Amino acid sequence: MIIGAFVGIDIRTNVPNFPAASYVVALLKAHQITHVRLFDADARMIKALANSSIEVMVGVTNEELLRIGQSTSDAAEWINKNVAAYVPETNITAVAVGSDVLTTMPHAAHILLPAMQRLHLALVASNLNSKIKVSTPLSMDVISRPFPPSTAVFNSSWNVTVYMLLQFLKNTNSYFMLNAYPYYGYTQGDGIFPLEYALFEPLPSIKQIVDPNTLYHYDSMFDAMVDAVYYSIDAYNFSGIPVVVTETGWPWNGGANEPDATVNNAKSYINNLIRRVLNNSGPPSQPNIPINTYIYELFNEDDWHGPVSDKKWGLFDTNGVAVYSVSSLGGSSDVQGNSTGVFCIAKKGADPAKLKNGLNWACGEGHANCTAIQEGQPCYYPDTLESHASYAYNDYYQRMHIVGGTCDFGGTATITTTDPSKFSASFEFILLVELYTQLAKLMVINFVSNCDIVIIGKPSIV
Numbered sequence: 280m281i282i283g284a285f286v287g288i289d290i291r292t293n294v295p296n297f298p299a300a301s302y303v304v305a306l307l308k309a310h311q312i313t314h315v316r317l318f319d320a321d322a323r324m325i326k327a328l329a330n331s332s333i334e335v336m337v338g339v340t341n342e343e344l345l346r347i348g349q350s351t352s353d354a355a356e357w358i359n360k361n362v363a364a365y366v367p368e369t370n371i372t373a374v375a376v377g378s379d380v381l382t383t384m385p386h387a388a389h390i391l392l393p394a395m396q397r398l399h400l401a402l403v404a405s406n407l408n409s410k411i412k413v414s415t416p417l418s419m420d421v422i423s424r425p426f427p428p429s430t431a432v433f434n435s436s437w438n439v440t441v442y443m444l445l446q447f448l449k450n451t452n453s454y455f456m457l458n459a460y461p462y463y464g465y466t467q468g469d470g471i472f473p474l475e476y477a478l479f480e481p482l483p484s485i486k487q488i489v490d491p492n493t494l495y496h497y498d499s500m501f502d503a504m505v506d507a508v509y510y511s512i513d514a515y516n517f518s519g520i521p522v523v524v525t526e527t528g529w530p531w532n533g534g535a536n537e538p539d540a541t542v543n544n545a546k547s548y549i550n551n552l553i554r555r556v557l558n559n560s561g562p563p564s565q566p567n568i569p570i571n572t573y574i575y576e577l578f579n580e581d582d583w584h585g586p587v588s589d590k591k592w593g594l595f596d597t598n599g600v601a602v603y604s605v606s607s608l609g610g611s612s613d614v615q616g617n618s619t620g621v622f623c624i625a626k627k628g629a630d631p632a633k634l635k636n637g638l639n640w641a642c643g644e645g646h647a648n649c650t651a652i653q654e655g656q657p658c659y660y661p662d663t664l665e666s667h668a669s670y671a672y673n674d675y676y677q678r679m680h681i682v683g684g685t686c687d688f689g690g691t692a693t694i695t696t697t698d699p700s701k702f703s704a705s706f707e708f709i710l711l712v713e714l715y716t717q718l719a720k721l722m723v724i725n726f727v728s729n730c731d732i733v734i735i736g737k738p739s740i741v
Contacts, residue, residue: 284569286552287314287334287455288594288610289526289576292321296597297578300327306577306599307333312608316375316525316573320361329368336373336525336573337361339394341384344377347397348390351435354397355404361605363405374398374413374458375525381437388440391415392447399451414448414458416525419464422507427490428497428564431507432514445517458526458575461500461548466539476500478544479551480531495563499555503526505570506562521568527552528575531602533588540588546603549574549594553606574608598646623676623686626693627670632667637688639673648674668692 290303298306300323308331316336317324328335339347339357347354362371376395381388395413402408419425421441423434433441448455465477473486473738479499482488488497497503501524508522529548533540552572561568579593579602595601625634642649651658652667660666672692676685686692 282404284556285314285571286556287316287336287571287573288312288608289316289318289573290324291318291576291578291580292324293319294578294580294597295582298533298597298599301322302599303577303602304328304331304333306595307331308429310608314571314573315577318378322361322420325361325365325369328370332370334354334370334372336375337371338375339377339398341377341380341387344380344384344394345387345390347376348387348394351397351400354394355401358398358401358405358407361406362402362411366407366411366606370650371411374402376413376415378416378457379418379420380415380536381440382418388437392440392443395444399447408451411657412453413451413452414456414523415444416458418458419504419507421458422511425464425507426503426504426509428495428503428562429490429491429492431510433511442515445515445520445604448520449517454521455508455512456507456525459501459504459520459524460527461504462529462539464500464504466537470719472500474539474544478547479555480547490563497563501552502562502570506564507562509562522570524570524572526575527572528592530588530591533589534586537586537588540591542603546605550604550606553608593683622695623672623692624695625672625688626691627665628734629665629668629691633689633691634664637691638664638668638671641668641675641688645671645675647671 288307297303300321303324304327308712312333314334314336316326316338318338319340320337324333325337343357347357357375361382362374366370376398377384377387377391380391395415399408399413402411402413416612421434421437422431425431445455447453461477465472465474472488473482474480474481474485476488476497477500479501482498488503492495494663495506497506505522505524512518512520512522529545530537531542531545552574556570556572559569560566574594576592576594578595578597579591583590593602594605625637641647649667649671650656652670653659654662658670668688668691672686672688686694
């Protein structure tokens, strides 16, 4: 039985420039992500997740499914190699068998359940079946009439397969894995539903969404989708099978014909989703069963073929920079900016030659973003080696300290807990304002980390 509520993240490991596994795990920890779903059983990631306490769902790919579904020995080998070899150090709690198999690989539908059964028996043989559950992610396309939820039923084409699948989930105390995308529900809905409904935004009284049979009010398409699955399960006379959303998200960029794939919409959807899931309630028909959910996805997939939006679902670029600000998946603060309260700056009086070497390394091999300290850019002034080095050092440190990056730079850097953006004691300098060639004003100012300039002294005539 599913207890509590969590928001996890989906991770594809075959994206371009996929970072080192240790970096990915550090990124997950830094943003309080407690659950991940791997689309495969990537050994690098599974090893790196050891002793992290993060719960891990590993995946059998659709290609592997074809082999495992026909061979008990292959299923046992897969479990031994990809699960048993890593527990208990890596907290593996589920095996997702394939993805959208019934709708994307209908020819393989007949071997989906045998594959799940064989994998479960392999877990039993390893005495892992009570901790690690087996299921398969299915899309909303398996529901023939998703609205109103109370009349939703599974597509009759898969009656036998779905019934046997539900029987397996019930017998093994597992759960139904659902891939639910209100983005597609809205963009392919011919204008039936308002955008606010898809984004968890408040609906005006004239646009309330109500199931005419139950009179349940649905504040979001997400809740309606989940409830449609519960009612479809109930139509087969099954109960007590929780629904876990294994994929949901919103693309932040799209082509000319994809106007709803925007940063603002993606930011609204993801942040509203997190708040909704973490309120620990279920959909109207199952209010006491929380909707545990995995966001699709951690990184963008720029090499993906197809529409522009297919590439832009990630919360982060592979360098760890967030595409937009996201509420902490752990339920506290936003996952952006400096959350450590520790800053890295150049030491006062450091050797200029060493400072220059440190600055060059940070902006080069260290991959610090030094654009803002170039001439003509907002952080160019004060045009001193110490100031530029401090900016570059701190940019590098904030990006890389979670994966072991240090604040040293050949002995020219030091750690401080004084936030230079808040206290005037940091980065004070005298700036000669060349607004006039004959007269200049000498001002003591405070150079803050976001390059705002705050005058803290009276100007004087030179």
